Amino acid sequence: MASTFDSTLSSLGINSTASSAASSAVKSSSTSLGTSDFLKLLTAQLQNQDPFSPTDNSQMVAQLAQITSTSGIADMGTTLKEIQTKLNGTSTSDALSYVGKNILTASDTAYGRSTGGIAGAAEIAGDASDVSVSIKDSNGQLLKTIDLGAQKAGDINYDWDGKTASGADAGTGPFTVSVKATGTSGSVSSQNLAWAAVTAVSVPATGSPSLSVYGVGQVAISDVRQVS
Incomplete structure (x- = not known):
């Protein structure tokens, strides 16, 4: 039985064979899905779901959690870079204060x-x-x-x-x-x-x-x- 993700791809006109054939090309251009990519897939899934067999709520929650996690990790990386920049600046300032001592x-x-x-x-x-x-x-x-x-x-x-x-x-x-x-x-x-x-x-x-x-x-x- 096809997975929900495969069904979504199929509704967008992308079959598993085509997806597999394009996998190497995808890897060369991107190695991970961003937050916007997750949202596009989720929106497409909701628009193309079978009204008589809607997506299971637990699956929806799991996908939303995955989106939140991805976004959080990206934000954390940005924050850590900002902290590193500030720490480097502080270290230089501290070092200069030692001159003459x-x-x-x-x-x-x-x-x-x-x-x-x-x-x-x-x-x-x-x-x-x-x-x-x-x-x-x-x-x-x-x-x-x-x-x-x-x-x-x-x-x-x-x-x-x-x-x-x-x-x-x-x-x-x-x-x-x-x-x-x-x-x-x-x-x-x-x-x-x-x-x-x-x-x-x-x-x-x-x-x-x-x-x-x-x-x-x-x-x-x-x-x-x-x-x-």
Whole structure:
């Protein structure tokens, strides 16, 4: 027994054979039916239905629901595109506001403050029984090791006065900073977080903007831990 859809096509002068033969042509021009197409088919079905055997109400409701769903998905897609455009604009605006500020981000390179020394944070992934921060000069010579002791998972702030282990002035750097953390089961994943100045913003044609950070390079906004 022919389906309601086939009957509608037949009443419009389109038989199943013709429909099958034209399927490849239809696919090449359109891959889906829009809301207007659904409405045209529904209207044609109502106009050509047998008055002694009208379309079943449940079928009508199902087709209307399909139309509503299609329309809703199309509207949702448009809304999401508008939201994406606004979010991209906001991201660019946010990125520009970082210029001239200092941020705390993951980096093993740090530059000394005008008053000497550096401030940063040791980021550890789990609880550790011992955490230490090692500071080396540009030649790889160890200048100072800061013992932070046992620490819980998270960020542990530290401040180095810029003096070597022997008490000499270490200068302004650049310094190479590394974090070592150990726990009951061995080493704990860790990294150094350094303060650095944002000098510019890079806004690519596609994708999210990034910050140009002195001594660090390009940093995504999502990688910023703190701002000062």
